[in-house]
Amino acid sequence: MTISIEKHPCFNDASRHTFGRIHLPVAPKCNIQCNYCNRKFDCLNENRPGVTSKVLSPHQALHYLDKAIELSPNISVVGIAGPGDPFANPEETMETLRLVREKYPDMLLCVATNGLNVMPYIEELAQLQVSHVTLTINAVDPEIGSEIYAWVRHRKKMYRDTNAAKILLESQLAALKKLKEIGVTAKVNAIVIPGVNDKHVAEVAKTVAELGADIFNCLPYYNTPETVFENIAEPHPEMVASIQRETEKFLPQMKHCARCRADAIGIIGQENSDEIMKELQEASKMPRKPAEDRPYVAATSMEGVLINQHLGEAERFLIYALDKETERPFLVESRPAPPAGSGTMRWESVAAVLSDCRALLVNGVGESPKKVLVNNGIDVLTLDGVIEDAVIGIFSGRDMSNLIRISKMHACKTSCSGTGGGCG
Numbered sequence: 150m151t152i153s154i155e156k157h158p159c160f161n162d163a164s165r166h167t168f169g170r171i172h173l174p175v176a177p178k179c180n181i182q183c184n185y186c187n188r189k190f191d192c193l194n195e196n197r198p199g200v201t202s203k204v205l206s207p208h209q210a211l212h213y214l215d216k217a218i219e220l221s222p223n224i225s226v227v228g229i230a231g232p233g234d235p236f237a238n239p240e241e242t243m244e245t246l247r248l249v250r251e252k253y254p255d256m257l258l259c260v261a262t263n264g265l266n267v268m269p270y271i272e273e274l275a276q277l278q279v280s281h282v283t284l285t286i287n288a289v290d291p292e293i294g295s296e297i298y299a300w301v302r303h304r305k306k307m308y309r310d311t312n313a314a315k316i317l318l319e320s321q322l323a324a325l326k327k328l329k330e331i332g333v334t335a336k337v338n339a340i341v342i343p344g345v346n347d348k349h350v351a352e353v354a355k356t357v358a359e360l361g362a363d364i365f366n367c368l369p370y371y372n373t374p375e376t377v378f379e380n381i382a383e384p385h386p387e388m389v390a391s392i393q394r395e396t397e398k399f400l401p402q403m404k405h406c407a408r409c410r411a412d413a414i415g416i417i418g419q420e421n422s423d424e425i426m427k428e429l430q431e432a433s434k435m436p437r438k439p440a441e442d443r444p445y446v447a448a449t450s451m452e453g454v455l456i457n458q459h460l461g462e463a464e465r466f467l468i469y470a471l472d473k474e475t476e477r478p479f480l481v482e483s484r485p486a487p488p489a490g491s492g493t494m495r496w497e498s499v500a501a502v503l504s505d506c507r508a509l510l511v512n513g514v515g516e517s518p519k520k521v522l523v524n525n526g527i528d529v530l531t532l533d534g535v536i537e538d539a540v541i542g543i544f545s546g547r548d549m550s551n552l553i554r555i556s557k558m559h560a561c562k563t564s565c566s567g568t569g570g571g572c573g
């Protein structure tokens with residue numbers, strides 16, 4: 150295997166006009182809430198706001214990659230940068246990386262993350278020869294961090310204020326240290342937010358340089374409506390340039406970052422072609438595991454209209470298909486659920502009942518049944534809303550973040566399960 154790290158167009162200025170990158174949008178959820186982020190848009194930490202991407206399953210992403218390489222053979226890097234955080238969606242992220250590495254042994258692999266939950270996956274990232282990781286670190290002082298992050302959800306616990314910023318910072322610095330110990334090239338992004346961290350970014354650069362970061366990227370904050378920071382103006386280019394002069398005392402600077410979309414492809418700075426966007430669209434409509442023939446979607450519901458029943462309470466599953474001519478879903482049948490009370494066997498039986506379904510829509514599900522069903526190739530989505538809207542979403546690959554169920558922990562409407570994304 151020959152992986153040439155100098156071919157990374159983001160890390161190596163000299164190769165950015167020759168080699169292209171592709172972002173595979175497989176990570177919709179996020180595990181933190183930045184005050185500049187509105188989840189109607191892609192994550193700001195790596196991507197341009199205002200561009201909502203399709204979300205692909207790992208197998209759909211591999212199919213899309215095959216097509217993209219046919220159209221754009223200069224692709225040297227496959228990256229995962231959202232639209233949420235790759236490690237708020239670790240199963241999807243790691244499976245995608247495994248699939249790509251198996252099929253493309255020479256490809257550079259790259260991930261961009263907020264750093265909160267990357268640590269448990271670093272060993273495997275190294276085994277998969279993921280050579281480049283981007284961490285977005287906006288503050289190394291929890292007091293300043295507490296102004297930037299509304300909350301952090303880590304290991305099923307919610308943190309706010311300085312506790313949130315502290316947990317995030319500790320995770321980020323520990324991850325950076327570990328990445329450097331195992332020889333991964335590490336870029337650190339810092340979003341420059343006037344009046345919040347602009348005077349602190351140099352301190353971030355100094356801290357991460359001491360831990361071995363390779364390159365630093367000062368990204369000007371984007372003003373985004375309906376966010377805590379919506380009244381903060383974007384930094385003047387001179388402010389960013391002056392911060393770059395400060396931070397380059399500690400680290401080489403990336404100055405050509407184009408804030409690409411979470412589904413960007415090709416040479417940095419070039420727009421995605423219509424042809425490639427069509428391929429992305431097509432991939433998102435495929436079964437989530439394209440090799441399998443799974444024509445149906447199952448749902449749990451009390452009255453047959455809304456997704457409003459926990460999996461454990463369901464006595465029947467409603468099975469839907471899509472009418473290819475009208476592109477409308479229709480109810481195929483109702484299937485009885487296996488009886489309750491037989492432990493994991495019950496969920497294996499559910500998997501058998503739904504073996505021709507690509508997804509199961511529920512209003513609630515425990516970790517254990519979810520794992521059994523996912524292992525049996527059934528995607529389990531916890532949603533609130535009208536069944537037909539979600540079924541159309543599954544078959545068309547449409548973004549369904551407006552239906553993703555907000556857990557009780559995040560009932561404040563700031564849940565990070567949407568289209569934004571933890572990023573990079």
Ligand code: SF4
Nearest residue numbers: 159195406407408409
């Ligand atoms: S967002 Fe920046 S670092 Fe990421 S692919 Fe685009 S140019 Fe490279």
Ligand code: SF4
Nearest residue numbers: 179183186192570571
């Ligand atoms: S998606 Fe998550 S990490 Fe990215 S900007 Fe939004 S809240 Fe921050």
